Amino acid sequence: TMTAVNQASPGASVTVGAGTFAEQLTINKDLTLTGAGSASTFVQPTTLTADASGMRSIVTIGGGADVEVSGFTFRGPVPEINAGIFVRDGAFAHIHHNALVDIRESVALSGVQRGVGIFVGRASVVTSGSALVENNTITGYQKGGIVVDGPGSSATVQNNTVTGEGPTGVIAQNGIQVSRGASATITGNTVSGNNYTGPDDAMGILIFTPGANLGQGSIAVGPNNVSGNEVGVWTNDPATLTNISLS
Numbered sequence: 001t002m003t004a005v006n007q008a009s010p011g012a013s014v015t016v017g018a019g020t021f022a023e024q025l026t027i028n029k030d031l032t033l034t035g036a037g038s039a040s041t042f043v044q045p046t047t048l049t050a051d052a053s054g055m056r057s058i059v060t061i062g063g064g065a066d067v068e069v070s071g072f073t074f075r076g077p078v079p080e081i082n083a084g085i086f087v088r089d090g091a092f093a094h095i096h097h098n099a100l101v102d103i104r105e106s107v108a109l110s111g112v113q114r115g116v117g118i119f120v121g122r123a124s125v126v127t128s129g130s131a132l133v134e135n136n137t138i139t140g141y142q143k144g145g146i147v148v149d150g151p152g153s154s155a156t157v158q159n160n161t162v163t164g165e166g167p168t169g170v171i172a173q174n175g176i177q178v179s180r181g182a183s184a185t186i187t188g189n190t191v192s193g194n195n196y197t198g199p200d201d202a203m204g205i206l207i208f209t210p211g212a213n214l215g216q217g218s219i220a221v222g223p224n225n226v227s228g229n230e231v232g233v234w235t236n237d238p239a240t241l242t243n244i245s246l247s
Contacts, residue, residue: 001025001043005033016041016072024048028063028091035071038099038137044075053125055082058103061129062089073099076115076140077106083119084138087129090152093120094132104142109170115142117162121153123180128152139163144174145191151181151211154218157189164193164202164229172196175229178219179208187222194229204229207240223247 001021004014013032018040025043027033035041048056058074058081061067074084084100087093100117104110117138121128128150138145138160145162148155155178162175175191178184186205196202204226211218221244226232233244 005031020044022046025059027059027061027067028065030066032068037071038073038097041071042073042075045078048078048081053127055086055122055125056080057083057086057119059085061085061087061091061093064090066092068094070097073101074103076102077104079105081105082114082116084117085119087120087131088122088127090128092130095136096132096134098136100136100138100141102140104140109165109168110142111171113143113171116144116147117141118146120148120155121150121182123150131155133157133160135159137161141173143171144177147177147179148182148184149177149179153182155184157184157186159188161190164195166193166228167195167197169197172198172200172202174203174206176204177206177208178210179206181209181211183211183218185220185222187220187224190225192226192228196230201234202230203234204231205233207235207237210237210240219243221245
């Protein structure tokens with residue numbers, strides 16, 4: 001798969017047939033990457049190499065590229081994994097009709113604060129990205145299902161199914177998170193099973209210090225199916241409340 005990605009011309013389409021591929025992918029050019037379906041095409045590396053920021057991800061999308069990824073299962077566990085798919089360096093990704101399964105460090109759930117299904121930007125490594133994330137199924141993650149993070153990062157997150165561990169004392173999981181200056185629209189998702197039995201809180205949908213341009217709708221939480229979480233929808237910024245639908 002990585003050979004086909006490397007050999008493809010910018011703007012090309014790469015189709016991957018059924019099978020299991022023990023690979024780590026880096027995409028830094030415009031590309032459409034299509035698997036045979038999440039029940040048929042599996043990307044499951046056994047180890048991960050860190051990028052320049054120390055992030056270990058199954059798929060890294062960067063270089064300001066415009067990338068579409070669909071029709072795969074990306075699967076762990078993998079030691080030290082940060083993300084299933086990481087969008088960085090100003091790239092845009094359309095991520096749809098995939099499964100992200102066991103994006104965690106070990107078969108047994110770990111309390112280390114990493115392991116996110118889809119990560120769009122990251123403030124702590126000073127990089128941003130944008131994405132349309134839709135119709136994916138995300139289960140077995142360690143820390144979070146979908147995270148949109150950092151100034152300049154933005155995403156539309158719609159019609160995904162994000163399922164946490166259920167009640168656990170190991171780690172406080174969050175289903176969908178928008179944080180530290182990022183912007184997003186979150187609607188039509190089914191988010192459940194984020195429930196920490198320890199002293200902190202686990203959130204179905206977490207809005208933490210989002211982007212400042214609220215008048216332009218930088219945070220909008222539409223109707224979602226949020227159930228079985230310790231806290232359904234949580235924000236630390238009262239200005240976001242008028243943009244959160246509890247229907």
